[in-house]
Amino acid sequence: MSEPASRPPGEASSGAAIEAEGLCKTFGDFKAVDRVSFSIARGSIFGFVGSNGSGKSTTIRMLCGLLEPTEGSARVAGFRVPGDERSVLHRIGYMSQKLSLYPALSILENVRFAAGIYSIDAARRESRWRTLRDRLDLGPYEKLRVSALSVGIKQRTALCCSILHDPEVVFLDEPTAGVDLENRAVFWEIIREMAAGGITVFVTSHYLDEMEFADVIGFIDGGQMIALDSPEKLKANQAGGYRVEIIGPAGLPSATLEPMLLLDLEPATVAGARRRARSHDPSLNIRIALPTLEEVFLEMLRAREREGQVTP
Ligand SMILES: Nc1ncnc2c1ncn2[C@@H]1O[C@H](COP(=O)(O)OP(=O)(O)O)[C@@H](O)[C@H]1O
Ligand SMILES: [Mg+2]
Structure with a gap:
């Protein structure tokens, strides 16, 4: 050259x-x-x-x-x-x-x-x-x-x-x-x-x-x-609006995330316990968490009640 x-x-x-x-x-x-x-x-x-x-x-x-x-x-x-x-x-x-x-x-x-x-x-x-x-x-x-x-x-x-x-x-x-x-x-x-x-x-x-x-x-x-x-x-600027992402804790079956469909979101991605959907509401903030120990304990007590194992 x-x-x-x-x-x-x-x-x-x-x-x-x-x-x-x-x-x-x-x-x-x-x-x-x-x-x-x-x-x-x-x-x-x-x-x-x-x-x-x-x-x-x-x-x-x-x-x-x-x-x-x-x-x-x-x-x-x-x-x-x-x-x-x-x-x-x-x-x-x-x-x-x-x-x-x-x-x-x-x-x-x-x-x-x-x-x-x-x-x-x-x-x-x-x-x-x-x-x-x-x-x-x-x-x-x-x-x-x-x-x-x-x-x-x-x-x-x-x-x-x-x-x-x-x-x-x-x-x-x-x-x-x-x-x-x-x-x-x-x-x-x-x-x-x-x-x-x-x-x-x-x-x-x-x-x-x-x-x-x-x-x-x-x-x-x-x-x-x-x-x-x-x-x-x-x-x-994306025309499709915001994305709401829900990530479940490890091992969470993806069916647990179904309730988000009730929010009238359009599901875009499904990958195990992870879902992303379109939303036009930027304030939407969804978090799925493990229950607290208190909730676990109360749940157990209620279950025992239902099964009649304890007298109220
Ligand atoms: N020398 C060529 N003769 C005819 N068609 C070509 C030639 N080079 C590229 N093309 C066609 O032009 C289009 C764009 O090709 P290209 O620029 O290589 O795409 P990309 O890099 O995005 O994959 C393709 O449909 C390709 O087949
Ligand atoms: Mg190329």
């Missing part, structure tokens, strides 16, 4: 790291991405959520300058796509869904290969590698072939290769797919650290629980952005 162009004057000061304006991508007659627009502030985490085939990867490929939009354009790290693809590529990191690693090569060999692509000299490469190796806990496996590694380690290796050149913006396409809970948590810790260090992170995921960490979430469906807001606002 040749040296990137210098940033156009005035654009470095813009608060947005990514700005998309009416991005469209059509494959034949099929609209994979349909007029997608958004703006992402520097150093923030943007969570891009949508079911399979909704257009997430296609949007990322357009933002990375790897796929030409049918219509619309974007500005990424101060440079335009289409137009300044080469400058964009030098300023972004892209971890694709397929983890572009060479399975027959070791971690170290993959890192050297990635450094070559970005024309990083040996001294810089070694110092970057030392930092990332320690942070991503890759040292113990550095000489192992990628094909022999667990998904979690492969994913951290792919991240390492995609951020070796110190990008301003990082695109992570389903980085935690197939990764166990513990490794997902570690990965999100790294994502948050990157953002705290000023890197803008654009991440897609199927797991909505981890999207709680995003500053802004975009929901895409059928190529169209159907919602774009912070997790807090998305929850607060």
Whole structure:
């Protein structure tokens, strides 16, 4: 890759790291991405959520300058796509869904290969590698072939290769797919650290629980952005109203929670002794608790009375 162009004057000061304006991508007659627009502030985490085939990867490929939009354009790290693809590529990191690693090569060999692509000299490469190796806990496996590694380690290796050149913006396409809970948590810790260090992170995921960490979430469906807001606002503005959650004590049969149906709530989730329902009353606060010892004692006395074991 040749040296990137210098940033156009005035654009470095813009608060947005990514700005998309009416991005469209059509494959034949099929609209994979349909007029997608958004703006992402520097150093923030943007969570891009949508079911399979909704257009997430296609949007990322357009933002990375790897796929030409049918219509619309974007500005990424101060440079335009289409137009300044080469400058964009030098300023972004892209971890694709397929983890572009060479399975027959070791971690170290993959890192050297990635450094070559970005024309990083040996001294810089070694110092970057030392930092990332320690942070991503890759040292113990550095000489192992990628094909022999667990998904979690492969994913951290792919991240390492995609951020070796110190990008301003990082695109992570389903980085935690197939990764166990513990490794997902570690990965999100790294994502948050990157953002705290000023890197803008654009991440897609199927797991909505981890999207709680995003500053802004975009929901895409059928190529169209159907919602774009912070997790807090998305929850607060949700059309379905509030959720009332009833969690029974351990071992409580879920039938014990049936009385909540009398409250005219619409049950949404049933999972063992745990129920969640829609409600339009924010003051509703339901708690199911174990009886007190006093209640237990009184119950026992009443039962004995009913059975005629004691004379009142
Ligand atoms: N190169 C292509 N040619 C034709 N259709 C494509 C191509 N790339 C993606 N698509 C289609 O575009 C839609 C969106 O794909 P994609 O962006 O990969 O979705 P996601 O990443 O959200 O799962 C899908 O229906 C997919 O089959
Ligand atoms: Mg995808």
